[in-house]
Amino acid sequence: MKATDMNQTTPRFFALIPCAGNGSRAGTAGPKQYERVAGQPLVWHTLSAFAGVKRIARTLVVVAPTDGFFERNPTTSALVVTCGGATRAQSVANGLRELRRAGAVDGDWVLVHDAARCLVTPELIDRLIDTCANDEVGGLLAHPLPDTLKIGEDGRVAATVNRANKWQAQTPQMFRLGMLRQALEAAGDEITDESSAIEAMGLKPLLVEAGAQNFKVTYPEDFQMAEAVLRGRNR
Numbered sequence: 204m205k206a207t208d209m210n211q212t213t214p215r216f217f218a219l220i221p222c223a224g225n226g227s228r229a230g231t232a233g234p235k236q237y238e239r240v241a242g243q244p245l246v247w248h249t250l251s252a253f254a255g256v257k258r259i260a261r262t263l264v265v266v267a268p269t270d271g272f273f274e275r276n277p278t279t280s281a282l283v284v285t286c287g288g289a290t291r292a293q294s295v296a297n298g299l300r301e302l303r304r305a306g307a308v309d310g311d312w313v314l315v316h317d318a319a320r321c322l323v324t325p326e327l328i329d330r331l332i333d334t335c336a337n338d339e340v341g342g343l344l345a346h347p348l349p350d351t352l353k354i355g356e357d358g359r360v361a362a363t364v365n366r367a368n369k370w371q372a373q374t375p376q377m378f379r380l381g382m383l384r385q386a387l388e389a390a391g392d393e394i395t396d397e398s399s400a401i402e403a404m405g406l407k408p409l410l411v412e413a414g415a416q417n418f419k420v421t422y423p424e425d426f427q428m429a430e431a432v433l434r435g436r437n438r
């Protein structure tokens with residue numbers, strides 16, 4: 204990391220939205236992030252939440268090279284780049300490169316957020332920023348595991364795991380651009396979140412408690428749940 208970048212007096216906050224997945228578990232005909240939920244394509248709810256946080260200098264959306272959705276629907280002020288990779292980690296690493304091209308420096312904060320977590324709110328994003336902005340490492344939104352946890356083997360319970368101190372990792376996950384770039388390069392393409400890459404460097408990201416509503420739309424039934432929550436909020 205260049206010293207000049209780190210010495211920048213006021214780090215800015217950028218959002219990076221990986222939006223290049225296929226949604227294979229969702230059972231939809233096309234990518235799940237473009238399914239209509241509560242009257243809008245799912246990803247628009249996600250982008251609206253980030254648009255509601257004035258501290259975010261720029262939002263960058265990473266889509267697959269073959270994705271034409273944003274060209275057909277040019278309504279967002281976010282920067283849309285077609286550099287999605289074969290894994291989420293690759294999409295994020297490619298997006299970081301584009302953020303640098305757009306003017307972000309190593310000392311700036313990047314909030315990486317799944318396009319598929321359309322229930323995030325400006326309040327949750329602000330909570331993450333407020334908690335992490337003065338931290339050496341950064342952190343992530345997360346939810347303490349509410350259920351008893353089992354290990355399964357051939358459809359039967361092999362063991363029960365103590366759930367104390369176990370958290371479900373959510374997004375956004377917020378780290379300095381330079382640190383995250385290095386961490387992802389070292390961690391490889393298979394990691395499923397940014398925190399794992401930072402942890403692999405021996406660092407301990409902050410866990411910032413968020414509610415269960417910030418879930419990731421993953422399975423077919425999740426669309427209905429997301430719809431109900433969003434409609435409930437607009438009432």
Ligand SMILES: Nc1ccn([C@@H]2O[C@H](COP(=O)(O)OP(=O)(O)OP(=O)(O)O)[C@@H](O)[C@H]2O)c(=O)n1
Pocket residue numbers: 220221222223224225226227228229235236265287288289290291292294295317318319320419420421
């Ligand atoms: N190569 C990939 C894979 C995933 N994602 C994004 O990462 C987020 C979280 O991933 P996940 O929920 O696993 O999405 P999918 O990969 O689309 O779903 P599935 O694993 O069911 O195929 C999503 O917003 C997805 O679009 C991405 O940008 N690039």
Ligand SMILES: C[C@](O)(CO)[C@H](O)COP(=O)(O)O
Pocket residue numbers: 291317371372373374395396397419
């Ligand atoms: C980043 C993430 O949302 C944290 O829960 C998640 O890891 C995304 O990918 P996954 O394949 O559904 O684990």
